[in-house]
Amino acid sequence: MAESKTLRQELTKGFLSENPVLRLVLGTCPTLAISTSVTGSLGMGISVTIVLIGSNIVISALRKIIPDKVRIPAYIIIIASFVSIVQMLVKAYAPAIDKQLGIYLPLIVVNCIILGRAEAFAGKNSVLASAVDGIGMGIGFTAAILTMSIIRELLGAGTLAGVTIFPASITPMAIFILPPGGFFVYGIMMAVANRIAEKKGMPKAGLNGCDLCPMAGSCTLLTNERTVNCDKGGVTAS
Amino acid sequence: MKMFMVIIFTGILTENFVLAKFLGICPFLGVSQKLHTAMGMSAAVIFVMVLATAVTYPINQALLVKYHLEYLQVIVFILVIAALVQLVEIILKRYIKPLYKSLGIYLPLITTNCAVLGVVFLNLSKSFSYTQSLVNSFGAGVGFMLAMFMFAGVRGRMENCDIPKFMQGLPITLIAASLVSVSFLGFGGVVEGIFK
Numbered sequence: 001m002a003e004s005k006t007l008r009q010e011l012t013k014g015f016l017s018e019n020p021v022l023r024l025v026l027g028t029c030p031t032l033a034i035s036t037s038v039t040g041s042l043g044m045g046i047s048v049t050i051v052l053i054g055s056n057i058v059i060s061a062l063r064k065i066i067p068d069k070v071r072i073p074a075y076i077i078i079i080a081s082f083v084s085i086v087q088m089l090v091k092a093y094a095p096a097i098d099k100q101l102g103i104y105l106p107l108i109v110v111n112c113i114i115l116g117r118a119e120a121f122a123g124k125n126s127v128l129a130s131a132v133d134g135i136g137m138g139i140g141f142t143a144a145i146l147t148m149s150i151i152r153e154l155l156g157a158g159t160l161a162g163v164t165i166f167p168a169s170i171t172p173m174a175i176f177i178l179p180p181g182g183f184f185v186y187g188i189m190m191a192v193a194n195r196i197a198e199k200k201g202m203p204k205a206g207l208n209g210c211d212l213c214p215m216a217g218s219c220t221l222l223t224n225e226r227t228v229n230c231d232k233g234g235v236t237a238s
Numbered sequence: 239m240k241m242f243m244v245i246i247f248t249g250i251l252t253e254n255f256v257l258a259k260f261l262g263i264c265p266f267l268g269v270s271q272k273l274h275t276a277m278g279m280s281a282a283v284i285f286v287m288v289l290a291t292a293v294t295y296p297i298n299q300a301l302l303v304k305y306h307l308e309y310l311q312v313i314v315f316i317l318v319i320a321a322l323v324q325l326v327e328i329i330l331k332r333y334i335k336p337l338y339k340s341l342g343i344y345l346p347l348i349t350t351n352c353a354v355l356g357v358v359f360l361n362l363s364k365s366f367s368y369t370q371s372l373v374n375s376f377g378a379g380v381g382f383m384l385a386m387f388m389f390a391g392v393r394g395r396m397e398n399c400d401i402p403k404f405m406q407g408l409p410i411t412l413i414a415a416s417l418v419s420v421s422f423l424g425f426g427g428v429v430e431g432i433f434k
Contacts, residue, residue: 025408028267029352033260073320080313088309103359106312110352112264179258180419187405187412195404 007132014136017202020113021144022193027113030104031145032182038161041149042142043097047086047105049138052114054082056134059122066123075118076109083109113141144189151185152176242373244433245366249377251425255353256385257418259360262353266386267411269344271393276386282344284379287357289326290319291375294358295368315358323348353382388418 020026027048034044058078059066066074087105090098098105108114117137122130153159156176158166166172175181253259256266262283269279294315302308327345330338348354357378361371392414401410 025267028263029260032263073317076316076320077313080316084309084312087312103356103363106359107261107352107356109312109316110355175420178423179260180416180423182260183412183416183419187409187416190412191405191409194407194409198404 007129010129010132011136014133014138014140015143016140016193016196017200018137019140019144019193020116020137021141022190023197023202024113024116025190026116027111027141028186030107030111031141031148032179032186033104034101035145035149035152035182035185036156036177037100038146038149038153040097040100041145043090043094044101044104045138045142045145047090047101048108048111048113048141049135050086051079051082051108052117052138052141053131053134054085055079055114056117056122056130057127058082059118060125060127060130063123071123072115072119075115075123079114079118080109113137148182148185148189151189152181156181240433241370244429245370245374246377246380247429247432249374250381250384251422252427252429254381254385254422255356255378256382257415257422259356261356262351262382265351265353266382266389266415267408270386270389273387273390273394276390277383278340279344280379280383280386282341282348283351283353283382284376285341286319286323286326286345286348286354287375287379288372289322290315290354290358291361291371293322294318295361295371298362311359311362315355319354319358353378385418389415392418 014020016023018024021028021031030044030048034040055075055078059075062074062078083106086108087098090101090105117133121133125133150160153161154165155173156178157174158164158170158172173181176185249255255261256263265279265283270276297314297318298311302311302314323345327338330341330345357375360378361374364374366374393411396410396414405413
């Protein structure tokens with residue numbers, strides 16, 4: 001795979017064609033929850049990128065040692081270690097961000113972007129390609145969550161990263177920083193991404209197929225319901 | 239007793255796991271197409287949430303806090319939950335066949351569900367007691383179930399609608415979720431009001 005695709009392609013695919021948030025529909029929970037503020041989103045984006053690069057490198061380096069049957073638990077331990085490291089770093093050097101991210105910081109461990117990339121890419125490709133894939137996916141995630149937070153914070157609070165943008169005479173639409181605004185902005189952004197992708201002749205985003213589902217390997221829907229469910233975009237792990 | 243009611247109803251209505259805390263979005267979007275699968279998934283989530291809390295809370299208190307190993311929480315919790323889910327699956331498969339058939343297939347998918355790990359961390363961050371944690375996990379699970387049920391109904395209605403092409407699929411689903419979420423905003427303050 002590394003021969004047929006150049007490293008540049010591995011890097012840039014995370015931005016649009018395989019953007020984890022808008023195209024692969026991974027990591028929805030932190031995207032929706034944290035995108036209320038620009039600073040929090042940046043913190044989340046950077047944390048996820050660090051974990052993604054680290055776990056991708058280690059997993060691809062160990063891919064020939066880890067037995068196939070226990071690969072998911074092994075991946076989870078590697079990811080959890082990196083999440084703990086990042087959590088300690090954030091707590092020590094950016095306590096304000098730690099407060100903002102709250103329980104969503106340790107929850108990076110179950111963020112399906114990371115396990116998804118481990119299963120779909122790092123477990124099959126060379127260390128260098130996996131590292132580049134991690135960087136690309138991390139940047140793609142950060143870009144998506146940052147764009148969303150800019151829209152939500154600007155419309156919902158009239159500020160950007162805490163700095164007031166709109167004059168006081170304009171009342172901000174608070175609904176955008178409330179939970180419904182998250183779903184709404186995400187839906188609209190995904191529709192826009194679909195439109196752009198359609199023009200470029202790429203398939204529509206969706207929970208389509210089991211390839212992207214990190215739990216596909218141990219999925220017991222395989223036997224009866226899986227074909228029915230997954231073809232319609234039925235079952236995905238979180 | 240009143241406090242437990244407050245915790246349960248807060249988990250179900252005002253701080254609904256899916257619609258207000260954004261935990262467990264993947265199954266919410268993925269499995270809510272049919273009422274039947276939505277029910278199986280939610281039942282499995284409630285079960286695993288309560289079980290995970292029941293097991294991780296003592297481990298945290300007796301081992302991690304006692305020996306000042308709190309920094310290992312992430313690793314220990316995810317491992318315990320994963321092992322627990324596997325164990326439950328094996329036991330169900332061996333001894334309680336009918337339950338395995340209705341719940342078992344959803345269990346492996348729940349291991350990496352952020353709702354389960356989320357409720358464990360949430361209980362910690364709110365420094366609940368053991369009973370309070372269990373009650374909160376149950377309430378959160380029921381909240382998840384309610385959201386799944388309501389949304390399965392909404393999606394059923396959407397199937398026959400004429401939706402613009404680029405909005406079809408997930409975008410319109412997310413916007414529908416946004417509207418369901420708006421309705422839950424209306425519950426703000428209700429719980430405190432009832433049980434004052």
